[in-house]
Amino acid sequence: MCAIAGLLFKKGRPASFSMTTGAALTEILDATLHRGPDSTGWALYHPALEGQLRMRFFIGANGSGQGDIEKIHAALADQDVTLLAGEVLGCTYGARVRFNGDVLALTHAIERQVRLVSIGASLDILKDVGQPFELSPRYAIDAFDGGHGIAHIRLATESGVHPDTAHPFWACGFSDVATVHNGQLTNYWIMRRRLERRGMVFQTENDTELIAVYLAYQMSRGADLEAALRASLEDLDGTYSYLVATRDAIGYAKDKLAAKPMVKYENEDLIAISSEEVGLNRLFPGRALATSEPAPLTYGLWRRESVFA
Amino acid sequence: METIDLSNMPIRTANEVIRGYGAAHQDVQIINPDAKHYLCVGLTNPIQVHIKGSAGYFCGGLSDGPCIEVENNVSWGVGDNMLAGNIVVGGNAGAIAGEALRGGEIVIKGNMGSRAGQVMKKGTLCCVGNSSFMAGYMMYGGRMIILGDSGEKVGEDMAGGEIFVGGQVNSLGNDALQVAPTAEDLESIKAFLDRYGLTFTGTFQKIVCAGKQLTFATPEPRMRSLPHTQFTGSRVDYWNAKVVEDIRVKAHIGRYRIRGYGAARPVPHLSDLAFRKDLTGAGLDPGALARVNLRTFIGGKHGGRALDLSMPVMIAPMSYGALSPHMKRALGIASRLSGISENTGEGGMYSYERAEARQLIAQCLSGRFGWNIHDMKRADGLELYISQGAKPGLGGQLMASKLTAEIAAMRGIPAGMDLRSPSRHPDVLGGDDLIMKIEELREAVGWRLPVSLKLGAGRTRDDIKIALKDRLDFVELDGMQGGTGAAGNEVLEYVGIPTLAALMEALEGLAEIDARDQLPIVLMGGIQNGVDAAKAIALGAHAVGLGTAMLIAAGCIACMQCSVGNCVAGLATQKAAHVARFDIDQRSLAMHRYLESIRWQLAAISAALGHDDVRQLCRDDLVALTPEAAAMTRLPYEPSAARDLRN
Structure with missing residues (x-):
């Protein structure tokens, strides 16, 4: 019960487009704010740092934050992760680290000691309780000007309103994979038990996390993102439009009932996605856009032409 | 032609301004619509509204009589529940175009999204391009004309009305039937298309309700009615008269039975609560009505x-x-x-x-x-x-x-x-x-x-x-x-x-x-x-x-x-x-x-x-008479408070 947003510049942001990537995602969300007043989140893809990882953790508010940071430092040190830099941002702690091991193994080793938000060479997930314009300055979203990102506002239905249940969800254990979703999965518990039997770990009872974990599971078995998206149409029951982002791409899948909206606009420079056309018009005020809505039971993928552009 | 600029006017104001022009029968153009929602909702005057761009959700919804032209796209629910008038959309329409349409005409020059014409009852919804999934879902009447392809499950569970498809019928919905259009059908469609300057040279297929599921095959037999009290409560026989009747009727009709009223089995209810204070004499106070604000x-x-x-x-x-x-x-x-x-x-x-x-x-x-x-x-x-x-x-x-x-x-x-x-x-x-x-x-x-x-x-x-x-x-x-x-x-x-x-x-x-x-x-x-x-x-x-x-x-x-x-x-x-x-x-x-x-x-x-306003009643006034009601309400369990106030 939400709105989704996505923006990908095929070759980097053109000079003619005046907003930063972060600001543009925030504008799309604000235009569709009626769909999700509870929490907001962004999955931002920065240029990859050679041999380094970006890690983000939730920390307690006010007093307990410092203790949490110490716990994070200790947990990282235990796993031979070298901390290069760390910074508190809102209710999170972001760290830049050097780590040459396996991210999945690292995740399994620390996920019960700390509250992990995301890990990736590019990915940084920022999410909190509140609305886009209110949170954007706190998390310096406007300053983000990378090549792509996805974002989300949420109207909580079944699970609670906490930063943890805000979207995007990281595909726990898999670098740089994040998901946002509008809709609901009706076979959540069946799929969750199936994935848990195969060793996948869940941090919340939010169905979007299941999508992220599901895609990560498919990819861990050798499927590429496209194959994972295709398989999800078969395996995930319910009504949904979801976006998944990786280091160089944004993909979508839409269920066969097509009851959850998703509108896209594409030109030679960019692809922009919103739950409603009104979100896309925020990027292009006063213009009649040639938008389209993906057909039911389809998936798709847009890649950046050069990740490092 | 009056102009409304939506870049600096909230939609709520804009709709009142449009209605104001409507009352004076003045036509309106809307600039910078930027796909904003609820444009022209509730408009009941036959004015022309020209929207220079895209409109959002429910454009022209809950209206009667307007003539709306949208240059670009519309989002979900264009013409929702419209009684009369017409809406012409230059681009695509999102899902449920023409939902619950009760009259008038809607023309979508591009494609339209899923479940177009859901529960529509009258009027015409025409799509020049292709339709998506389940066009005419639960349609009760009216006419849909799709010049392109129908999409999957066209006419799913329709109960009335007609769907004409000029392109491919991708698949028929439940209880839908494909028939040949009559000469009158085609003539009427041609007249419609001519009116909107549309040409079509292909052939139409017509989809209607097959009617196999409109009524139950075997009606429930008339029975001597067994009153409520004979089968409620926990003290009745397990295979009581009502249960026996129920099984016999199902053996005849082969489906669930339909009846009125709500649940008859006993569950914890307000009667399992009581007032903490003894209210035995409450009804004797003649001044209560005058003293308590209700x-x-x-x-x-x-x-x-x-x-x-x-x-x-x-x-x-x-x-x-x-x-x-x-x-x-x-x-x-x-x-x-x-x-x-x-x-x-x-x-x-x-x-x-x-x-x-x-x-x-x-x-x-x-x-x-x-x-x-x-x-x-x-x-x-x-x-x-x-x-x-x-x-x-x-x-x-x-x-x-x-x-x-x-x-x-x-x-x-x-x-x-x-x-x-x-x-x-x-x-x-x-x-x-x-x-x-x-x-x-x-x-x-x-x-x-x-x-x-x-x-x-x-x-x-x-x-x-x-x-x-x-x-x-x-x-x-x-x-x-x-x-x-x-x-x-x-x-x-x-x-x-x-x-x-x-x-x-x-x-x-x-x-x-x-x-x-x-x-x-x-x-x-x-x-x-x-x-x-x-x-x-x-x-x-x-x-x-x-x-x-x-x-x-x-x-x-x-x-x-x-x-x-x-x-x-x-x-x-x-x-x-x-x-x-x-x-x-x-x-x-x-x-x-x-x-x-x-x-x-x-x-x-x-x-x-002791209250002078009914809203001063509060949980402290109550106790529960049964363990179940106490568990449900978290009120103290005090069976001794049982007094029947209804007498």
Whole structure:
């Protein structure tokens, strides 16, 4: 019960487009704010740092934050992760680290000691309780000007309103994979038990996390993102439009009932996605856009032409 | 041509300005629309509106007569519930284009999204490009012309109307049938296309309702009715007469049985609570009515005009269709005499009832039967029905025997079918769509009326939070003891959750998000008297709703066969001879006297507890008489407090 947003510049942001990537995602969300007043989140893809990882953790508010940071430092040190830099941002702690091991193994080793938000060479997930314009300055979203990102506002239905249940969800254990979703999965518990039997770990009872974990599971078995998206149409029951982002791409899948909206606009420079056309018009005020809505039971993928552009 | 620039005008203002031009019959152009929602909603003047760009959700919705041209795209629900007029869209349309259309013409020059024309009843929806999934889903009438491909499952569960497909028919929906179009069909389509300057040279295929599922194959046999008391309660024989009857009937018809009323099995209820203080002498205080303030305003939270009730009591929504015309008029009179509100229920506003009731809530259901902008404006409140306590998750049922020609015409559907209303709204598939629907309703009446939600108790703890966030003015919360005109027996007994549990879940849900007093709850579902009402209010309800009790006050004999249409008391029937037995004046006075007994009980109990306002009743006034009720309500378990106040 939400709105989704996505923006990908095929070759980097053109000079003619005046907003930063972060600001543009925030504008799309604000235009569709009626769909999700509870929490907001962004999955931002920065240029990859050679041999380094970006890690983000939730920390307690006010007093307990410092203790949490110490716990994070200790947990990282235990796993031979070298901390290069760390910074508190809102209710999170972001760290830049050097780590040459396996991210999945690292995740399994620390996920019960700390509250992990995301890990990736590019990915940084920022999410909190509140609305886009209110949170954007706190998390310096406007300053983000990378090549792509996805974002989300949420109207909580079944699970609670906490930063943890805000979207995007990281595909726990898999670098740089994040998901946002509008809709609901009706076979959540069946799929969750199936994935848990195969060793996948869940941090919340939010169905979007299941999508992220599901895609990560498919990819861990050798499927590429496209194959994972295709398989999800078969395996995930319910009504949904979801976006998944990786280091160089944004993909979508839409269920066969097509009851959850998703509108896209594409030109030679960019692809922009919103739950409603009104979100896309925020990027292009006063213009009649040639938008389209993906057909039911389809998936798709847009890649950046050069990740490092 | 007047110009409205939406880049610097809120939509609510813009719609009033458009209506102002409409009143003066002046045409309008709208610049910088930027796909904003609710444009031209509620417009009832035949003016030209030219939208220079894209429009958002519900463009031209709930309108009558406008001519709207959109240069680019429209989002979901263009022309929702339009009665007459035309809308031409230059680009694509999102999902549910022409949903619940009741007349007029819509032309989409591009493609259209899924479920186009869902529950449409009249008029023409034409798509020049391709249609997506389930075009004509649950269509009741009217005409759809798709020049491109049909998409999957075209005509799914349609009950009437015609769909013409010029391209490929990708697949037929359930109970849809492909036939050859007649010469008149083709001539009429050609005339239509000519009028809009469209050319088409291919051939059409026509899709109609196959009609295999419109009525149940074997009707339920007429039985001597076994009264309520013979099969309720836990002390009856396990294989009692009602169970035996039930099995025999199912052996004959091969499906679930349909009956009226709500759950009959015993579950913890308000009668399992008592007042802590001994109120034995409460009824003897002649000054109670004068001393206790009962007047209740409800619904003004978001700027609409609140309902003004002389006591915290409403009449529950019951449709004209399920109930006879005489009964609906009598309910209108009784509500007026007692200074409370009446509710249309499903199927539209019965004008005689409108004339009698001083305050009437118009209810909007999934099938949008009888729903239209003019009746919305005649109402004192709007209510979106999500579900009801007797059958949460299911739509209404009106068997063919009660669907008379007059009621079918009012609802805009073919007569003679067993009407099973859709279980979902075309445009409410979650909390995010819900708020957009609510805002469309508010826009249509200029934000002047309260908008409430009728919520059957199911997932109450979560749903109540959504209702709060979606900015409803109040919620009518209905537990499983709530009655209905027709539902499957097993559904009635086993699907909902008890009224008492529903109220507790709702209150706790609100408390969890620190919103305890921010959303008034009108509790319904088996409220029998003023004592129940006082207990409900003490627990935290803002008011109560009465349905079944009103029927009984009007002469219902509780045979529970409301669905059959042979109601001997003339309440729940459409047969003229039976209806004629119902004396409107006498019965409305009987209901009025019953309502006054509730007023008296509310006042007497409040006064005896030392309150001068009914809203001072609180949890501290209550105890539970059974362990189950104590567990449900977290009230102290004090069986010794059992005293029967009803005597």
